[in-house]
Amino acid sequence: MTSIKKPLVDKHLRKNRHGLTQRDYEGVASTLCAGCGHDSITAAFVRAFHELDLEPHRAAKISGIGCSSKTTAYFLGQSSGINTVHGRMPSVATGAAAVNPDLHYIGVSGDGDSLSIGLGQFAHAIRRNLNMLYVIENNGVYGLTKGQFSASADIGSRAKYGEINEQTPIDPVRLALTLGATFVARGFSGDKEQLVPLIKAGLMHRGFAVIDVISPCVTFNDHVGSTKSYAHTYKYYHPVIHADFVPEENEITADYAEGEAITLPMHNGGEVVLRKTDTSHDPRDRDAAFDLLKNLEGSEIPTGLIYIDESRPEMGEMNHLPDTPLNAINHSKLCPRSATLKQLMDGYA
């Protein structure tokens, strides 16, 4: 932890539509290790919210247990949040989204939290197409318990004290695709130019947006032989498709050569401009997404927006939930009297 609080000097900072600077989107000081990838993801959240002109209290942050799950305290200090039980963040998020669809739900989880103890919860949140942004801060180890391999560790990856992993990894990107997720992306904590637009697009996506963010553990998994270190990630890093989020009120001004960019309107407003880098991958094509992952397996780490489908209904629509948050519905409507119950029961008579 730093010896002093980050000083507040903001006279030169840009203010957004609400008159807020980036600093208004920060939380308390991080207690994570210096150099932790998670802190960079935290900074990306701050930037994305500020740039999207979303008011900080319009978000709800939900997390489980682990280094990653601690980070919800480090951004959006003015919004509500819950640290839940290990791996149970999706259930709590489901409940929250069901009763108040007005907030932006941000789930922050790690590879341990999502791919081991919470794997079932993660899978079913995808099936429900829960309207939330789900970020996995993926470092391949249990940092909080001193660096045991997690379920995302690659075969052959070496632990800090020499042990080699021989179990097959769970890749959250492929898992999410298999389960029918409607927004699947991979990022890297070291590349905010890619990550910030992905977070923005994920927040504006209707349905379950999962971003698997490679986020090196500087203390237990940043050595030679690790496949989740900074050096390894930079070496095999391969941005496949770049997603720019363009808010509704802004015109797309950048010039894209024909066939180079795809513009995709987002259900919740704005557009995503997808810019291919060096493959012909079209993220609207699910089979192509599988092929891409298969083709690059073992050689490079494909990143960017891998798959997107804006057409599927999210949980609220599927279940005919009210658009109005329950806290805004008056008491008599929310709690019908016994006469109403009797009327209902009589219908079954």
Add this chain to the structure above:
Amino acid sequence: MGMKPTNTSDPDYFHKVVDCQYACPAHTPVPDYIRLIAQGRYTDAYMMNRRSNVFPGILGRVCDRPCEPACRRTRVEDEPVAICRLKRVAADHRDEVKHLMPEIMPSNGKKIALIGAGPASLTVANDLAPLGYDCTIFEALEKPGGLMISNIPSFRLPEKVLGDEIGYILDMGVKLKTGHRIDSMKAMLEDGYDAIFVGSGAPKGKDLNLPGREDAADNIHIGIEWLESVAFDHIEEIGRKVLIIGVGNTAMDCCRTSLRLGSDSVKVMARKPRQFFKASPWELKDAEHENVEIIVNHSPKAFVTENGRLTGMVFEVMEYEVDDKGKITETRTTGEVTLPCDDVILAIGQDNAFPWIERDIGMEFDKWETPIVDKTTFESTRKGVFFGGDAAFGPLNIIWAVEHGHQAAISIHKHCMGESLTDRLPRSVNLETAKMGPNEWSYSNDYDPDARSDMPEVDLVERFKTLDIEVELGFTPEQIKTEVERCLNCDLQTVFSAPACTECDACIDICPVNCLTITANGGEADLRTRLSAPADNTDQALYVSEGLPNTARVMVKDEDLCLHCGLCAERCPTAAWDMQKSTIFLPHADDELAAYASRRAAE
């Protein structure tokens, strides 16, 4: 083409980051002495100041303070650190320092004549007397100090403060001949001195030859001459209504002095609008605080006399068109007014004058009739004759005179040793880590948002009772405590080692002012637009690293707004960033002597 990696061993690179020290003509290590004050080490702070600026007590009151507009704090918030006032704190609270003055070496047999006992000559004597030089100062007035005694009123600079600090120099065995005006350079040259230094100032106040000037001569005064007469008790009163012509710092001293000699209505008449005033903002503020009225856009036209006595002055009322660069593009006269007055003081500038230097002694003069002086060596075109202070390049200020003195002392020393004057010791920089432990530094790295302290003053009735009541009282202990913490310690440099960087972005994320970026290298103009925050202030450098190990991108730091809080170094997992104390070495005459001695020993 990308930018080249910043050469941090260039002594000027980190020196420029210490904005205050860089802006100071004598390069006083400001953050260094502020930290000493913070530790209550006032004597050490005083001696550190004295090394570079020689007169901390004097300058702590009346310096032109080029350091303050340069202070980083003016960019980070609005008000600079009260550097000048803190200098006074060191002087006011020092213990006895006589025993800390340099030891006097045995005589080297070289005789130096110094003409004029102002800050320039005194500095030369201060630097050379301890090295064994026999220095004699000739002064036309009865007391030493030059304009510090004749032009700066004692309510701003008490005579005791002046006397103490001149005393330290005279105690080094410097001979002072007061009431001794030099009338002939030729005669001086024949007196057998090994070198002559001219620090006689710019003693000629400008006159204003308008209709009525002759008739009203008794009540029209030249500002610097009038201040001198007041300082030496030759003038003790002035009329009730006084007009001051001109709006520089001399004008401010004239108007405030008038108030203390019986005037009850003082107007300072300015020809142009406020943004063109020459006076320092704080001197304007101090005068206006004493109810001096400053009237803009009035151009003097004539003096009005009745029965041979001054009764008023006619002014043309001006109007100016100013373009967006602040330049006057058009001037119009819109009318005329006559303002009644009893006295007029002219404070419209001063000139060098050398009627006492013969033109046939091998010294070249320029078209303004001032001697040609080398900007580095301060030597005139006649070998062995040196100039400094206002006598060298026209009116500047005390701190410039001190720096001229230091440089001239080096030249005089080299001249006497028969060495090349231009072959001077180079500046250099030393860097030393400030790390004391994990996230522990040898300086107070936290940012203190406190506002600048206001100087406590004697109240507006009491201060006018006599001429020599010092208006400013000095900071209170509470004010000292907050003001020292406002200093951002700009000499604690952020030093980056590219090979250690893992490109984790931690420093970029923690930086409170977004001054760090990792990006592809490019030309400076291009890079400035691609940083975390646009680097608009082109006066401030970009610190560019070598290529980083993972991606060959570069770390770029915009020096402009850095708070020197050290958070980048605290969050860096590999200590690629470190906070290092930079110390700038600026040679003085004694350093040249030490180098000379070691060169001789090596031969």
